[in-house]
Amino acid sequence: MNLADFVLSEYGTASSIPAPINRMMAAFAADFRQDKDINVGVGYVNERTIPRNLISEAMQAVIAHPEKYKVALNYGGSQGSPNLIDSIKKFHVENSIGGLTQEILDRNEIIIGPNGATSLLEGIAHVLPPGIVITSDPMYYIYCDFLERQGFEVVTVPEDDNGIRTDVLREKLGGSGLGTRKNDVRFFYIVTINNPTGTILSNERRAELVQIATELSINVGRKIPVFFDKAYENLVHDPTVPPLQSGLLHDDYGIVYEIGTLSKILAPALRIGYMIGNDCPFLRAMIQKTSDVGFSAPLITQEIASYLLDHHVQRQIDTVNQGYRQKARAVKGFIEAHLGDVISSCSGGKAGFYFYLTFDGIQTTEDSAFFKYLSRTTGDVAIDGPDTDKNPRVIYLPGEFCVHPHGDLVEIGKRQLRLSYGFEEVERIREAIELMSEAVDYAKR
Ligand SMILES: Cc1ncc(COP(=O)(O)O)c(C=O)c1O
Known part of the structure; x- marks a missing residue:
C-alpha cells in the first residue's frame, strides 16, 4: 500500500x-x-x-578550580554561566568595546545562546511572530534564508560604503514604500561588519538606525527591536577605522540588542554567542528557548571561554x-x-x-x-x-x-x-x- x-x-x-x-x-x-x-x-x-594551547590551558584551569568553575561538566543554567557573563561584561568595559560602560551594561542583561550566535538568531525567529524583517542588501544569506523558511518576509535595503542606506530605508518605511505594512515590521537585523561585503556600518548610521527604529516604534505604538549582529566587530584590523560605537549608546526605549560571538576571536567550536540588551518578556522567552533546545550551551566551553576572556583575550x-x-x-x-x-x-x-x-x-x-x-x-x-x-x-x-x-x-x-x-x-x-x-x-x- x-x-x-x-x-x-x-x-x-x-x-x-x-x-x-x-x-x-x-x-x-x-x-x-x-x-x-x-x-x-x-x-x-x-x-x-585558534589558540590551541590556551584552550588546553583554560580547560585544565577550569577542571582544577571547581570552587570558581562549579560543576563545569554538568548542565548549566539557561541564561548562561555567571562566570562567562561577568567575563563578557569585564571584557567590554575594560576594553571600552563599542564605548560600552559599566553603567550601560548594568542596565542591560547578557544571555548566552545554546549554540553560538546562530542559535540566538534562530531563537529570535521563534519567539517573535512572522512579519517583515528589515536588513541590508547584500544580506547575510544564511540567516535571511532561514527567516524566509520560517515564514518571515525579508525586506532589503541596499548599502553603500557606510552600510545600510538610511535614506532609502526612510523611503521604504514611508508612505510610498511599505505604506500601512510598516505595522508588520517585526525587527531590524543589521550586521555591523556585513557578511558578505565586509562593509563597516559607520557610527552615524548606527545612531540613525536606532533613531529610525525609535520613530517607527512610536509611530506604530509598540517597540520594534533592532538586532545588531557584531560577529566581526572585534576583527577590525585596519588602523584607519575609527573606534566603533555600540547601538546601545543611543537606546532610549530598550529596543536595541547586540549579538556577539567568540567564534571569530577564539574558536567557532566553542559555540559561544551572547546577546546584550534590555530585560523584558522577549529576553525571558529567549532564555526559555535556550532551555528548550538543550538546557544551556555546554558549561565546560562557557567556562573555558570565561577563563580565556579573563586571562588572554587582548593579546589573542x-x-x-x-x-x-x-x-x-x-x-x-x-x-x-x-x-x-x-x-x-x-x-x-x-x-x-x-x-x-x-x-x-x-x-x-x-x-x-x-x-x-x-x-x-x-x-x-x-x-x-x-x-x-x-x-x-x-x-x-x-x-x-x-x-x-x-x-x-x-x-x-x-x-x-x-x-x-x-x-x-x-x-x-x-x-x-x-x-x-x-x-x-x-x-x-
Ligand atoms: C554575520 C554573522 N553572524 C553570525 C555568525 C555565526 O556566529 P556563531 O559561530 O557564533 O554561530 C556568522 C558566522 O559566520 C556571521 O557571519
Missing part, C-alpha cells in the same frame, strides 16, 4: 530542499581535495588563529588581527594585480575576512563560464583536466546567493562574488586569484 509521506510543517517543507548555497557547497565539499582545491568561499576562520585579539591584516593587504594586492582591469568595485578587507568584488561584464553565477572554469565543469578536458584527476578547482560564494532574490540588486549580484581570506593561506589565495584571472579570459572568449 502506498502511503503519503509524513506531514511536514511549512518550515519542514521549505527546509526539506537544501538552500541553494548549501547544495552548492555540499557538491563541492563531497570531493574537495585539500592539497589541490582552494576554498575561498567558506566563512571558516583561519586555523592558525591582537594576534588574530595582525594575521588578518597581513593577509588582507596581500590579497588586496593580488586582486589589484590580477583582476584590477575587470572589477568595478571591491569592498571589505578592513575588518573580518571578506572582500566582495563586482566584475565588469563577467557573470559569476553557478551557470556562468567563469564558475564552470573554476569548478572544472566546462566539459573541455583541456581546461577541466581528466575526470580522474581534475585540475585545481576554486570555490567562491557567487553574489547571486548574497543579494535578495526579489531585491534591487538581483542583476548586479550576478556579477559579484565574495572572496574569503579567512581559511586558506596567502599563497593558496594568490593561486585562486590567478585562476580567477584565467577564468575571466575564458569567459571573455
Whole structure:
C-alpha cells in the first residue's frame, strides 16, 4: 500500500530542499581535495588563529578550580554561566568595546545562546511572530534564508560604503514604500561588519538606525527591536577605522540588542554567542528557548571561554588581527594585480575576512563560464583536466546567493562574488586569484 509521506510543517517543507548555497557547497565539499582545491568561499576562520594551547590551558584551569568553575561538566543554567557573563561584561568595559560602560551594561542583561550566535538568531525567529524583517542588501544569506523558511518576509535595503542606506530605508518605511505594512515590521537585523561585503556600518548610521527604529516604534505604538549582529566587530584590523560605537549608546526605549560571538576571536567550536540588551518578556522567552533546545550551551566551553576572556583575550585579539591584516593587504594586492582591469568595485578587507568584488561584464553565477572554469565543469578536458584527476578547482560564494532574490540588486549580484581570506593561506589565495584571472579570459572568449 502506498502511503503519503509524513506531514511536514511549512518550515519542514521549505527546509526539506537544501538552500541553494548549501547544495552548492555540499557538491563541492563531497570531493574537495585539500592539497589541490582552494576554498575561498567558506566563512571558516583561519586555523592558525585558534589558540590551541590556551584552550588546553583554560580547560585544565577550569577542571582544577571547581570552587570558581562549579560543576563545569554538568548542565548549566539557561541564561548562561555567571562566570562567562561577568567575563563578557569585564571584557567590554575594560576594553571600552563599542564605548560600552559599566553603567550601560548594568542596565542591560547578557544571555548566552545554546549554540553560538546562530542559535540566538534562530531563537529570535521563534519567539517573535512572522512579519517583515528589515536588513541590508547584500544580506547575510544564511540567516535571511532561514527567516524566509520560517515564514518571515525579508525586506532589503541596499548599502553603500557606510552600510545600510538610511535614506532609502526612510523611503521604504514611508508612505510610498511599505505604506500601512510598516505595522508588520517585526525587527531590524543589521550586521555591523556585513557578511558578505565586509562593509563597516559607520557610527552615524548606527545612531540613525536606532533613531529610525525609535520613530517607527512610536509611530506604530509598540517597540520594534533592532538586532545588531557584531560577529566581526572585534576583527577590525585596519588602523584607519575609527573606534566603533555600540547601538546601545543611543537606546532610549530598550529596543536595541547586540549579538556577539567568540567564534571569530577564539574558536567557532566553542559555540559561544551572547546577546546584550534590555530585560523584558522577549529576553525571558529567549532564555526559555535556550532551555528548550538543550538546557544551556555546554558549561565546560562557557567556562573555558570565561577563563580565556579573563586571562588572554587582548593579546589573542591582537594576534588574530595582525594575521588578518597581513593577509588582507596581500590579497588586496593580488586582486589589484590580477583582476584590477575587470572589477568595478571591491569592498571589505578592513575588518573580518571578506572582500566582495563586482566584475565588469563577467557573470559569476553557478551557470556562468567563469564558475564552470573554476569548478572544472566546462566539459573541455583541456581546461577541466581528466575526470580522474581534475585540475585545481576554486570555490567562491557567487553574489547571486548574497543579494535578495526579489531585491534591487538581483542583476548586479550576478556579477559579484565574495572572496574569503579567512581559511586558506596567502599563497593558496594568490593561486585562486590567478585562476580567477584565467577564468575571466575564458569567459571573455
Ligand atoms: C554575520 C554573522 N553572524 C553570525 C555568525 C555565526 O556566529 P556563531 O559561530 O557564533 O554561530 C556568522 C558566522 O559566520 C556571521 O557571519
